[in-house]
Amino acid sequence: MKYKIMTPGPTMVRENVRLARSLECTNPDLDEEFVDFYKETCRLLSDCLHTPNETYILGGEGILGLEAACASLTEHGDKVLVLDNGIYGNGFADFVSMYGGVPTLYTAPYDEAIDLVKLREYLVDNHDFKYATIVHCDTPSGMLNPAEDISILLHEYNIMTVVDSVSAMFGEPLDVSRGKFDIVCGGSQKALSAPPGLTFVNVSPQAMKTMEERNTPIASFYANILVFKNYYEEKWFPYTMPISDIYGLRAAIDNFVNDTDCYERHAKVAKYTRNRLIESGLKLYGKNGYSNTVTAVCVPDGFGANEILRTLREKYGIMIAGSFGVFENKLLRIGHMGEGANMDDVTRTVDALLEIIGQTN
Numbered sequence: 001m002k003y004k005i006m007t008p009g010p011t012m013v014r015e016n017v018r019l020a021r022s023l024e025c026t027n028p029d030l031d032e033e034f035v036d037f038y039k040e041t042c043r044l045l046s047d048c049l050h051t052p053n054e055t056y057i058l059g060g061e062g063i064l065g066l067e068a069a070c071a072s073l074t075e076h077g078d079k080v081l082v083l084d085n086g087i088y089g090n091g092f093a094d095f096v097s098m099y100g101g102v103p104t105l106y107t108a109p110y111d112e113a114i115d116l117v118k119l120r121e122y123l124v125d126n127h128d129f130k131y132a133t134i135v136h137c138d139t140p141s142g143m144l145n146p147a148e149d150i151s152i153l154l155h156e157y158n159i160m161t162v163v164d165s166v167s168a169m170f171g172e173p174l175d176v177s178r179g180k181f182d183i184v185c186g187g188s189q190k191a192l193s194a195p196p197g198l199t200f201v202n203v204s205p206q207a208m209k210t211m212e213e214r215n216t217p218i219a220s221f222y223a224n225i226l227v228f229k230n231y232y233e234e235k236w237f238p239y240t241m242p243i244s245d246i247y248g249l250r251a252a253i254d255n256f257v258n259d260t261d262c263y264e265r266h267a268k269v270a271k272y273t274r275n276r277l278i279e280s281g282l283k284l285y286g287k288n289g290y291s292n293t294v295t296a297v298c299v300p301d302g303f304g305a306n307e308i309l310r311t312l313r314e315k316y317g318i319m320i321a322g323s324f325g326v327f328e329n330k331l332l333r334i335g336h337m338g339e340g341a342n343m344d345d346v347t348r349t350v351d352a353l354l355e356i357i358g359q360t361n
């Protein structure tokens with residue numbers, strides 16, 4: 001059965017992306033034309049993110065980007081501020097500890113975006129950190145943080161920033177230069193709407209310099225960003241690049257570049273989704289910070305999340321997501337990002353959901 005995929009990633013994949021993945025392959029280790037193609041694709045990603053900083057596409061799913069950022073920056077005993085107002089936010093502490101860093105959690109309510117005034121107050125007496133981690137959209141709750149403003153504030157205290165924008169970028173406007181992000185991570189399978197399998201990291205000169213000037217070597221090879229540094233000059237990749245995945249990613253980037261009202265459309269479908277759910281008496285999760293890429297709604301009383309999800313799949317052929325961790329069985333999530341960010345698909349999805357729970361307005 002072919003489902004309509006309205007989950008907050010992986011998302012539906014357009015035909016031209018699928019076709020690009022079936023193009024004839026060369027040997028990506030030896031063919032210099034591929035090195036140029038890779039570099040051009042990285043350049044395009046940087047352009048889309050409004051930064052001259054280098055982007056590197058890594059063969060691995062979104063999580064690899066987050067781990068690579070922490071592995072590459074963290075040395076034993078480094079103090080790292082972990083902004084925690086969601087499950088991914090909290091999860092960064094594990095990557096920091098794994099590579100010998102000392103995470104300090106700044107835990108804020110999960111149902112609000114990070115409050116800049118309160119964060120500023122906290123930083124006055126607590127700013128001895130090498131870097132901080134920020135989650136742009138914390139997907140399990142659909143919480144959107146003002147990542148650029150947070151990063152600008154942290155830079156006032158010379159704290160570098162690692163930003164997980166995996167489920168926001170390409171659906172939410174993102175200006176890496178304005179935000180002064182040091183490392184920002186994205187994934188192929190969210191708003192870009194390519195299949196899962198690739199992550200990309202955009203790296204500031206300061207982050208690169210920090211990696212080069214480490215006292216101890218990076219305790220990883222696969223999650224080491226520094227090994228990519230001279231790939232173009234040396235025409236050499238640290239490991240064989242997944243060429244078909246990158247062909248597909250390139251087609252997805254081209255789709256984004258040619259999509260002139262992408263952000264407006266994401267905002268419109270997200271607003272429509274939220275309004276329909278609220279008007280039907282459902283409760284959105286969170287007091288503010290609603291992302292334009294995913295909407296999290298509370299499971300209505302008298303229903304189980306799994307039962308709703310199953311009926312949506314089996315009776316309507318639509319797949320949305322539940323949530324996990326502290327939100328398990330409490331939230332349903334409609335992804336309206338990338339290929340799913342269109343009025344037809346969100347209307348069908350919301351109609352079906354409301355029919356199942358007996359609300360038909």
Ligand SMILES: *Cc1c(COP(=O)(O)O)cnc(C)c1O
Nearest residue numbers: 062063088137138139164166167
């Ligand atoms: C999807 C996502 C990732 C990548 O990990 P998955 O294994 O694909 O879930 C990382 N961070 C965020 C915020 C995400 O939404």
